Amino acid sequence: MAQSNERRTSRRDIYLRLRQMVLTLELAPGAALSENELAASLGVSRTPVRESLILLAQEGLVQVFPKIGSFVSRVDAGQVADAQFLREAVELSSLEDLPGQLDPEIVEELRNNLERQRRPGLDREEFFALDELFHRDLMRLSGHGNSWTTVAAAKGHLDRARRLGLHGHESPAVFADQHHEILAAITDGDTPGARARMRDHLRAVFNDIERIRARSPELFASDPATVPVRRNVVVWE
Amino acid sequence: MAQSNERRTSRRDIYLRLRQMVLTLELAPGAALSENELAASLGVSRTPVRESLILLAQEGLVQVFPKIGSFVSRVDAGQVADAQFLREAVELSSLEDLPGQLDPEIVEELRNNLERQRRPGLDREEFFALDELFHRDLMRLSGHGNSWTTVAAAKGHLDRARRLGLHGHESPAVFADQHHEILAAITDGDTPGARARMRDHLRAVFNDIERIRARSPELFASDPATVPVRRNVVVWE
DNA sequence: CGTGCAGTACTTGTATGGAAGCACTTGTCG
DNA sequence: CGACAAGTGCTTCCATACAAGTACTGCACG
Structure with a gap:
């Protein structure tokens, strides 16, 4: 740009x-x-x-x-839910505006991206970077690439929650499969199918969060107006 | 809060x-x-x-x-369009999550708001303030009040364009009528109807902008990378 | 008269020094 | 032993000085 x-x-x-x-x-x-x-x-x-x-x-x-x-x-559970709602609304609406002829350049990029998502030995941050690009390019397909910026800015809490979710033994392979199905439906011109698969995908991501929240509640805000704690003396090294 | x-x-x-x-x-x-x-x-x-x-x-x-x-x-036409897309996606999706029983307190507030919108002699800023509250409360009905904050932050360009549109002899009465119809559909439990009327309403707002853009192009950005002009020396008094 | 160049007046970016305030620590007194 | 109050050390906020850079202005020169 x-x-x-x-x-x-x-x-x-x-x-x-x-x-x-x-x-x-x-x-x-x-x-x-x-x-x-x-x-x-x-x-x-x-x-x-x-x-x-x-x-x-x-x-x-x-x-x-x-x-x-x-x-x-x-990580504020309320803000995570808000970001989830926002993202779902925007990404699903974006699918409604897909043009009859998809930009072949972007499609090619999406396919390359998908291939890299399956590469073995991918670490967490690499996967997240690819995931981010994948969803952004999907919105570019319908000409709403700029709106992705707003979503990206608002979903900070969601992203952190997702990283917590993948901190354990979770494999990104499941998400890569879902990405594949979404793209397939889009290139087939099956907008309702794409919507359904996209929604399932986003919800799957979201559901992981409640699981991790039960496991590590200390990373989440209990009260909207949390009381800040004085700096704990942490000697590093 | x-x-x-x-x-x-x-x-x-x-x-x-x-x-x-x-x-x-x-x-x-x-x-x-x-x-x-x-x-x-x-x-x-x-x-x-x-x-x-x-x-x-x-x-x-x-x-x-x-x-x-x-x-x-x-006012950037691209950013106006982006904000419009975002707002439409979020506000329409919000309607899908309306509960069976509406919060009577919020409904009451919406009705009071509508009444004030019709008050004669309303000036532009008063109307915009009421409009803002109306749309926010609609999202509160479905529990997505916080997401309105994100939308509000992103639609700065849209708001300015709307104010330009109402700079002339436009009457807010048309919009007040549309607001009334939206709320009526919601309280009737007619979600599809509410969606349709909301979409028409938001599009009507958006269409005004192109009209005003033709009239006052100097207020809009011609090029995404606009060249800043040096301060014009304006001696006041 | 036209052109180029130095000077000047402005801009925002960065660094730094108090000012105000909160929380814990410690000493003192009952 | 318990409670209260001054002290200490930290924080962010705000004001200000200087640094770096840009654009216009006016003068000298061809």
Whole structure:
């Protein structure tokens, strides 16, 4: 896209880096952040760090309590459900707008993507990256690629919950199969079938979450207005 | 909601104020902003102003060009269409999840709202505020009130376009009638009817935009990568 | 008169120093 | 021993100074 337009700036780097760390659970839900610490460890001043935290706070990925502290937000079950609803509504509606003739370039890309999803020895993050691209390209097929951006921004909590779900022995192969069926229905021109399979797929993803929530409740927010805990002294190394 | 939780902070005030000014067109699309000027006129330092602009930039309501300037973003036809798609998908899907027994409190609120929409002498901003609440409450009926927040955040461009559309002699009465029909279908338990009327309503809103775009093209972005113009020297007084 | 170049006035980005506030710790007094 | 209060150390917020970069302005020169 307008890649040359966006000048490289320290804030953008830090923002993307922190965001990735939160989404991949490298920064665990509930972890305490600190402008000073982050600034020191990232080698910049507090300003770009602080501005990044503010952006992440607007996305709901961190919580900032004035004069108290900043924390990686716990996975909120309500927000997960909201993101699920939003995503389902948008992705299913998008299927209704599929054109008669699919863009062969995107279809080719989707097929390549699917093949890579089946590659053995795929690690979790690689699979998630492919999954993200797959769903985005599906929406590009119907000309709603930009709306995927909004969905992607809103589903931070959902993504973290999914990563928790795949933390164990879950295999991504099941999801890859579902992806395959969805694409098959689309290329067959079977819109109702595509809708049904897409809905089943998204719900399957969602159902995993309740399972993991029962297993690791401490990563989820119990109360919408959670009380922040003071920084636990964690000596690393 | 958690009103007492959010402490009053200078940044939050400024952010909300600027956002309102952009959405109500008090700050016209394309207008040049300046951290220094805004800070001076708002009586604070650059910091909270700057942080607010960064947030608004993430919402797409302003554009910040490093070392060049900040500008109220022009209404982007693409973003308007994206917002329309998103909103339609979410609001229509929400209707599918309506419970058998509607919350009487919300229904009552919706009825009161409708009555006020018909009050003669209603000005534009009053109508928009009521419209906003009406659609939000509709989603609350199906338990998706939180998702409205996401939609509301994404439809900034759509809202500005709508305000342009109602700048002329348009009467909100037509929309109030449509609102009435939607609510009637819902309380009758006629979900398909509600869907159809809601879709017509949202499309009617959208169609107005193309009309106004033909009339005032300068407020719309011609090119996705618009070239910012240097601040025009406007001496006031 | 046209053209190029240096100067200037502005912009946002980053760094840094208090200001204000919260929570825990510790000492003191009943 | 228990309770209360001052102290300490941390946090984020805000203000401000400087750095880096852009675009316009006006003058000199061909």
